[in-house]
Amino acid sequence: MDGYYAFMLVATALVLMMTVPALALFYGGMSRSKSVLNMMMMSYIAAAIVGILYVAVGWSMGFGGDAESGGTFFADPTALLWLDTVTTDSYVFVMFQMTFAIITVALISGAVADRMKFSAWVLFVPLWALLCYFPMAHMVFSCTADSLICGRIGAQDYAGGTAVHINAGVAALVLVLLLGKRVGWPREQMRPHNLTLTMLGAGLLWFGWYGFNVGSIVFTGATDEENIAQFFSETGRTFANTTLATMAAILGWLLIERLLHGKATSLGAASGIVAGLVAITPAAGAVDIEGAVAIGLIAGAVCAWAVSLKYKLGYDDSLDVVGVHLVGGIVGTVLIGVFSTADGAGGVDGLLYGGGAGSLGDQALGVLVAIVFSGVITAIIGLAIKFTLGLRIAEEDEVEGIDFVEHGETAYDLHSGMGGGGGGGKTGVLGTQPVTSEGAHA
Template sequence: MDYGYHAWMLVAASLVLMMTTPALALFYGGMSRSKSVLNMMMMSFTAAGIVGIVYVLWGWSMSFGSQDIGMIINNPFETFGLSGIAGQDYIFVGFQMTFAIITAALISGAVADRLKFSAWVMFVPLWLTLSYFPIAHMVWGGGFLGDAANGVSGLLFDGDPLPIDYAGGTVVHVNAGVAALVLVLLLGKRLGFGSEPMKPHNLTLTMVGAGLLWFGWYGFNVGSIVFGGESPEADATQFISETSLVWLNTTVAAAAGIIGWLIVEKIRDRKATSLGAASGVVAGLVAITPACQALSPVGAILLGLVAGGLCAIAVGWKHTLGYDDSLDVVGVHLVGGLVGTVGAGFLSTSSGLLYGHGFQQLVVQVLVVLVAIVWSGVATLLVGLLVKYTIGLRIAEEDEVEGIDFVEHGESAYDLSPGGGGRRTASSVLARKTVSEGAHA
């Protein structure tokens, strides 16, 4: 049983890593404009590069360990550089590392077209340290939002029921969604936002990315099982029954997310779009992530339908409220994460309100979400302000017009000019000149 379990965990970790590179890179890249697709994909790849190093040095130690500090973080120096970690424990370090990678990468979709690449490189390790690692510890590492005796559930209900976050509704999706919202408010809107079309440049890439995300999500959810039976036979029974349920719930929630999103599109816009189908997949997957082990398959379908519909409605909030979330990270991940985490309080078969178990689980879920929102919001604001007033957050207006791919990386995804090499076109030079003249008028 140990061999099979640990072999599966290695596969699951690899699937979650695939969710960032290439799945999320393709998904976001296709949704971007043609002049910023490489930058968008680069942010996913550099998130993997930065987090991979930071997590080994102090990320694992801050998230998990035995030297808890105030039920908020663990001592970052307890296992710094993975000192004291060996053998099969490396599997779990690697698995958790991939979660940190994709959480950071998710944020990048909100800031397309305008965030300095150097600002992104500075933002990621600081945000992980102040936001991701503490929330991961509070939820999964025995902290205040998890199973700590003096945590939110222990203080209110003597630890029964415990918070439900099986695979990252608060740690990953609410956390990234709040960070995205704060960051776009600090950055400001893209030039032309609300007055000119900013359509996805290649929905084929987006659809492929969504399919790969769906496939990788089985590592994300099904790989999150943690078991400890009294015998190998007991472990095997738990493993088979739990992973089977989680796989099925993940699948039907994603399927229902597609339908929920397309229903809203058809009613609101008279058309059901490929972008809506791809986004609905992600909305359903986000929502089922925290609750995938706690719900019945029928409950998972209901949750996916609600998440798909609400997220489809929520993506329009940026125009109503006036914030520029480029690729709808807030509308999908924050809203979807809230639907899934709070929805577990209604739909959990063992403790949910709709199954006759009282309001305790719902209260715990709401409080966990509120704490995570406040923590992530404050931490992101501090990091964002630090970056803004040191190296700056945003590229120059004329650079934004020309395109962040060429300005920041010296490349173009679709350079068809003779000789290639990212040559500037006459139109880009004229646009750059026009913005410059307007700024000095």
């Protein structure tokens, strides 16, 4: 199946593009002008660190066992160390899973915008990948009987609702609680500085997500003919579901935004895109088209409402990672138990199709395990860094701007032609000024 390997090379490149540059642009545009470079750098450094670490030990921790072994929480970290025993034709699968690890870690960064030390982030990234993501990937993606979430519990997760989005969303919530609120939040409006970048990033995320979901097919057929038939059937389903759920989520988000705030915003549309993609990720192969549209519509509406919870509950999630990725991941994963069909990848009828509440219970338990595991591990890592290196920059540095303080640069040197400060100057010049408040979700 040479064509399949070519397809997976493209899918892998698409998923890597989701982090650099798509997520960097999406988050960068939502940040303030004095924080945009730091925000983008957090994605780029995550790609560099996690990529090397994944090849060194991550693949082994996730997949260092066969279908009858491998451990409940992680596989043998030394079995495939530095890919020593991996055949050359397996490199494409290693690289594909590596891109999942990269974007999961990078997603967390949006919650801590403006105030987390870059050095603390550089330390957090490998620790969290090693102790939290690699084990969670084994629990979900390894397909072994002993792995906890998709093995022992039996939950369905096609492409990472638990391992990627709930995992990252819980970690984001823990970190913002440890970091505390930004100076002036929520009293001051902290508006996205360039929504054009955010819209561009959202479009690239949507494009890259076809690699994310459609590339997650796992063959079960015994012959090449059966594998080929499964490939065309399953990839067609996941492609259509990914597309339609995202479209429905845009409509769901904008409807709630219009009802709650009287405006349908560009940031709402961009956020709806991501909410729909997040929710359909675990369900892409399990549901039919009607189920995909329903999941997208529900996720868009629920996430549009959920992002406002930070103002009521008092946690400063800068770019709404919790409201979109944690909530959207929960919605999509749990609703598999309602909308899945027996002719889907999991072969299970959900509640709506006469399958009873068993699958719904499995999905809910899988979500609970992911939340508890990620919350505990992230809290341990975050507290360790907080009381050693320290998590947060000084208050005066935050006010001045994390870009210049941490990187010695500013994103927009618009005064240079007027005798202003040059590349290292403290310009503080704002880009596009949206008419809505921070996140357009207040």
